[in-house]
Amino acid sequence: MKQTLLSLRGVSKVFGDRTVLDALDLDIDDGEFITLLGPSGCGKTTLLRLMAGFEQADGGQILLAGKDISHAPPEHRPLNTVFQHYALFPHMTVFDNVAYGLKMEKRPQQEIRERVEEALAMVQLGDYARRKPHQLSGGQQQRVAIARAVVKRPRLLLLDEPLSALDFKLRRTMQVELKRLQRELGITFVFVTHDQEEALSMSDRVVVLKEGVIQQLGTPREIYERPANLFTARFVGETNLFPGRLERVTDTSITVDVFGVHRTLRKPDFPVLEGQDVNVLLRPEDIRVLEPDADHGLPGKVVERNYKGSTLDSVIHLNDGTEVLASEFFDEDDPTFDYRLGEPVRVSWVDGWEWLLPSEPHDSASERLIDA
Amino acid sequence: MHRVLQQPFKTAVLLLVWGWLLLLVLTPNLLVVGASLMTRDAGSFLALPLNLDSYRRLLDPLYLEVFLHSLYMAGVTTVFCLLIGYPFAWALSRIGKQRQTLLIFLLIVPFWTNSLVRTYALKLLLATNGLINNALMGLGLIDEPLQLLYTEGAVIIGLVYLLLPFMILPLYSVFEDLRRELLMASHDLGAGKLATFMHVIVPLTLPGVLAGVMLVLLPAMGLFFVADILGGSRNLLVGNVIKNQFLDARDWPFGAAASILLTVAMAVLLFAHRLSRRRLGDEEPAT
Numbered sequence: 001m002k003q004t005l006l007s008l009r010g011v012s013k014v015f016g017d018r019t020v021l022d023a024l025d026l027d028i029d030d031g032e033f034i035t036l037l038g039p040s041g042c043g044k045t046t047l048l049r050l051m052a053g054f055e056q057a058d059g060g061q062i063l064l065a066g067k068d069i070s071h072a073p074p075e076h077r078p079l080n081t082v083f084q085h086y087a088l089f090p091h092m093t094v095f096d097n098v099a100y101g102l103k104m105e106k107r108p109q110q111e112i113r114e115r116v117e118e119a120l121a122m123v124q125l126g127d128y129a130r131r132k133p134h135q136l137s138g139g140q141q142q143r144v145a146i147a148r149a150v151v152k153r154p155r156l157l158l159l160d161e162p163l164s165a166l167d168f169k170l171r172r173t174m175q176v177e178l179k180r181l182q183r184e185l186g187i188t189f190v191f192v193t194h195d196q197e198e199a200l201s202m203s204d205r206v207v208v209l210k211e212g213v214i215q216q217l218g219t220p221r222e223i224y225e226r227p228a229n230l231f232t233a234r235f236v237g238e239t240n241l242f243p244g245r246l247e248r249v250t251d252t253s254i255t256v257d258v259f260g261v262h263r264t265l266r267k268p269d270f271p272v273l274e275g276q277d278v279n280v281l282l283r284p285e286d287i288r289v290l291e292p293d294a295d296h297g298l299p300g301k302v303v304e305r306n307y308k309g310s311t312l313d314s315v316i317h318l319n320d321g322t323e324v325l326a327s328e329f330f331d332e333d334d335p336t337f338d339y340r341l342g343e344p345v346r347v348s349w350v351d352g353w354e355w356l357l358p359s360e361p362h363d364s365a366s367e368r369l370i371d372a
Numbered sequence: 373m374h375r376v377l378q379q380p381f382k383t384a385v386l387l388l389v390w391g392w393l394l395l396l397v398l399t400p401n402l403l404v405v406g407a408s409l410m411t412r413d414a415g416s417f418l419a420l421p422l423n424l425d426s427y428r429r430l431l432d433p434l435y436l437e438v439f440l441h442s443l444y445m446a447g448v449t450t451v452f453c454l455l456i457g458y459p460f461a462w463a464l465s466r467i468g469k470q471r472q473t474l475l476i477f478l479l480i481v482p483f484w485t486n487s488l489v490r491t492y493a494l495k496l497l498l499a500t501n502g503l504i505n506n507a508l509m510g511l512g513l514i515d516e517p518l519q520l521l522y523t524e525g526a527v528i529i530g531l532v533y534l535l536l537p538f539m540i541l542p543l544y545s546v547f548e549d550l551r552r553e554l555l556m557a558s559h560d561l562g563a564g565k566l567a568t569f570m571h572v573i574v575p576l577t578l579p580g581v582l583a584g585v586m587l588v589l590l591p592a593m594g595l596f597f598v599a600d601i602l603g604g605s606r607n608l609l610v611g612n613v614i615k616n617q618f619l620d621a622r623d624w625p626f627g628a629a630a631s632i633l634l635t636v637a638m639a640v641l642l643f644a645h646r647l648s649r650r651r652l653g654d655e656e657p658a659t
Contacts, residue, residue: 054556074559087557091575100571101561152561 011060038209079156080149095129119151284327297346408628426629446592453539461543522604538587546580
């Protein structure tokens, strides 16, 4: 049975004349790994700071395990933060950094030593206790910051883009490490990132934020496969957006005209009318590239091909100039599988793999965002 | 050798700096050391043989007392500068950029006026018939003018007034470097305001405090004209002793020895400052 650990009820935050968060509601379950995902300026860091107590909400309530902590200072909140730039105290050793929170709790010396050593062993830094932060690598500093936060055994750990300063490979390692820590400790993690790949691979649930408003809340799979709107569709993963017009609507199916090709698809969840414009969303891996003489699909030509090891990613221009991204797995049985630039092809997709969204006003940037 | 030719600009700049230091810093200081080891001479000021007499005379109770009293006044000056400068620098680093620029500008404006002139201005304020006394009497708070001028207090006020910017600027610099994230981390880990101040803010601003102390304590002992103008005859600074030896008593070796004493004290403070920087992990002292 899932229990709510932290509840935000109608939380608002205004800086000057800019509303950063507007009456936001969010329930975070006990023990989950939840990620706040959005572009910079979407309010995700502000949301985290409100939880930590570094900022005060201008409206609404924050409840931790049912208790109102909206006005409690950070030092009185049973949650801890891992900062983006680690924020290790430069004048203290690794040991003293990790011990700091326990010293503030006035724990006995013996207990402090045991718990600090345990925390450092957990992040594999047992031998580094006497070092100063500046003698450690970025990844090691990051691990000290995590040890320092979890040694207090918080109910909730807030992580503010903790991996953004690390290089790609180290980042991957730390992602796995963080997941492992979260499982072992059973602490609820609230993770802030603008990296959608990171969000998908690490989280139990993802909150997609834009301009202080939650766009979608769901599992990584829901977010990726069934985006609630165009913003989420474009921000999470790469997307092909085909404008379509509804020609026929029955109880279970619809017929859509996409670039003059008529396809009968499953009826979407949102109400539909004949003659209405819709967006047909296709992930690059949903696209099939066919021979030019195939009996269906949209004609176009290959303008770019990127060998990615396990997949071949290509960019195809349809005859009207629309750009399509396709990502195909290598076919073991076809060693010559490849394209020449300029080669004419036809583009189609696997039936049922499309996702329909109603067309939104101000939807001019769709083509530009495909390759973003 | 070819590297010198490859980087003519770098070489030229380095030569200029080293030349400057050698000619205008090292040479005069060596001359002072030399002078301090020579013998007084009425005609040409300095004469052989070399000896340590001047240093021995520094230990004379009379001069020791002047030195200690001077150190005491400089110490009180430093404490006041710190008490005023620390919160000021802290606030300065926390306000908006525009007001920050204005305040730093105001802090620097007095430097455009000669400090001697500013000390005379202070004298006008503190004099028996001065602005402060007249104002207090006008308000009926006192019946007779207070003895403000020619007191120890007057010298200390003068020193604090002249040296306060030298305390504020290095402190401002360390407060600017103090990352807000560190204070947030401290609160996040359960430390209240006082604990954060003691465990994070004080240790991290210590290099600035030491730099400020260096820039105030030693100059305070040397600013003879402040003691001359505001202190009367009883509140001498080491600077007065040095000046008197050179200009009045014509005892150059002794004056030189006294100034070496100040230089050595400065070196000790510099060393302490360097140590405090090391502790924070800086490879090179920033000041």
